[in-house]
Amino acid sequence: MDISLSLNAVLDRIDYSSFEGELGVRNITGVASLNEAKQGDATFVASSKYIQELKESRASLIVVSKDLEVSPKSGQLILRVDNPSIEIAKLCELISQKMWNRPDPGVHRLADIHPSARIDESATIEAFATIGEGAIVGPGCVVGTGSAIGPACQLGEGCHLSSNVTLERDTIVGKRVRIHAGVVLGSDGFGYEFENGRHRKIPQIGLVNVGDDVEIGANTTIDRGRFGPTRIGEGSKIDNLVQIGHNVAVGKHCILCAQVGIAGSTKLGDYVVMGGRAGASGHIEIGGGAQLSGQCVAYSDLEGGAKYGGAPAIPLVAYQRITVITRRLPELFKRLTRLESQLLGE
Structure with missing residues (x-):
C-alpha cells in the first residue's frame, strides 16, 4: 500500500523539542528499521549503541533521544524527543x-442478525457475522467477517472484532476493546469430577467480563466461569495464543505474553507481567506489579512488586545464579572426579 504523509502532518503528530537538518523528500512514505530504511522512510534511535547503524542509514527522517550526539546527513531531518x-x-x-x-x-x-439483537446505527457488521438473541452491539463497533456474537452478549462503544472471533453467550466486553482473529471468549471452563470410574462434566454457567481498553491477541481463549465471571481488568494487554482458565481474575493493566497459561480461579493483581510461556497453577494469587520471566511457573502465591524466574518460581536473581551454576556443572563434575582420583591414589 502506498503511504504518503506530509512533513506538517508528521510534525503535528510528534512531540519534539528541537530539530536538525532538512528533509530531502516531499513526503514520508513509510517507517522502517535503521538497516532497512530507504529514502522517504522514517526511523528512530533510542540508544547510542546504534550510532554506527544510524550513520549508515538511508532514512530521511530520524527520531532520536534528546541527548544523543548525532548530526544529520544531507537530506536528513533529525527530531529530538524524550522517548523515540x-x-x-x-x-x-x-x-x-x-x-x-x-x-x-x-x-x-x-450477516445473520437475530430480530431481538440491538445494534447501534453507527456500528459495522461485516459479511457472514452472526449476532445472537438479545445481544447488544454498541456505538462505533466493528464485528469482522465470520465472527459470532452469542445470545445476551454485550459490546461496549468502539470495540473492534477482527474476523472469526467468537463470543459465547453472556460475554460482556467493555469500551474500546480490540479482539484479534480467532479469539474465543466464554467457552466452557475445563471442569470435571471423577465419579464411578468416569469423568463427569461440571456445567460452566458463569461468563466472561472484559474491561475497557483491553486488547486480546489472535487465537487466545478465555473460559467462562463455573459460577461467576472470569474477569480481565481494564487496560490489560494479552498476546496471541494465551489460555485463561475459568474464574481467573486478571487485574488492571497487566501484560500477558504469548503462550501464557493461567489455571482456574487464580488472581492477578494490577500491573502483573508474565513473559512468554509463563504459567500459573490454579487457586493462587500473584501480587500487583509482580513480573514473571519467560517459562516461569507459579505454583503458589507470589508477593507483588518482585521479579521471578524458574519453575517453580523463585526470585529472579536467585534463578539467574542457579542457571549460571547449572551451566558449569559438567566442568565442576570433571574437577570433582579428578579430586576423587587424587584422594584415592593417596
Whole structure:
C-alpha cells in the first residue's frame, strides 16, 4: 500500500523539542528499521549503541533521544524527543489509520442478525457475522467477517472484532476493546469430577467480563466461569495464543505474553507481567506489579512488586545464579572426579 504523509502532518503528530537538518523528500512514505530504511522512510534511535547503524542509514527522517550526539546527513531531518519509541509509534498510528480504514457503518446483507439483537446505527457488521438473541452491539463497533456474537452478549462503544472471533453467550466486553482473529471468549471452563470410574462434566454457567481498553491477541481463549465471571481488568494487554482458565481474575493493566497459561480461579493483581510461556497453577494469587520471566511457573502465591524466574518460581536473581551454576556443572563434575582420583591414589 502506498503511504504518503506530509512533513506538517508528521510534525503535528510528534512531540519534539528541537530539530536538525532538512528533509530531502516531499513526503514520508513509510517507517522502517535503521538497516532497512530507504529514502522517504522514517526511523528512530533510542540508544547510542546504534550510532554506527544510524550513520549508515538511508532514512530521511530520524527520531532520536534528546541527548544523543548525532548530526544529520544531507537530506536528513533529525527530531529530538524524550522517548523515540513512543513518538515513532504516534507516526505508525497515522499510517495504520490509512492501512486499516474503518469500514462504513451498517449491516452487511450476508450477516445473520437475530430480530431481538440491538445494534447501534453507527456500528459495522461485516459479511457472514452472526449476532445472537438479545445481544447488544454498541456505538462505533466493528464485528469482522465470520465472527459470532452469542445470545445476551454485550459490546461496549468502539470495540473492534477482527474476523472469526467468537463470543459465547453472556460475554460482556467493555469500551474500546480490540479482539484479534480467532479469539474465543466464554467457552466452557475445563471442569470435571471423577465419579464411578468416569469423568463427569461440571456445567460452566458463569461468563466472561472484559474491561475497557483491553486488547486480546489472535487465537487466545478465555473460559467462562463455573459460577461467576472470569474477569480481565481494564487496560490489560494479552498476546496471541494465551489460555485463561475459568474464574481467573486478571487485574488492571497487566501484560500477558504469548503462550501464557493461567489455571482456574487464580488472581492477578494490577500491573502483573508474565513473559512468554509463563504459567500459573490454579487457586493462587500473584501480587500487583509482580513480573514473571519467560517459562516461569507459579505454583503458589507470589508477593507483588518482585521479579521471578524458574519453575517453580523463585526470585529472579536467585534463578539467574542457579542457571549460571547449572551451566558449569559438567566442568565442576570433571574437577570433582579428578579430586576423587587424587584422594584415592593417596
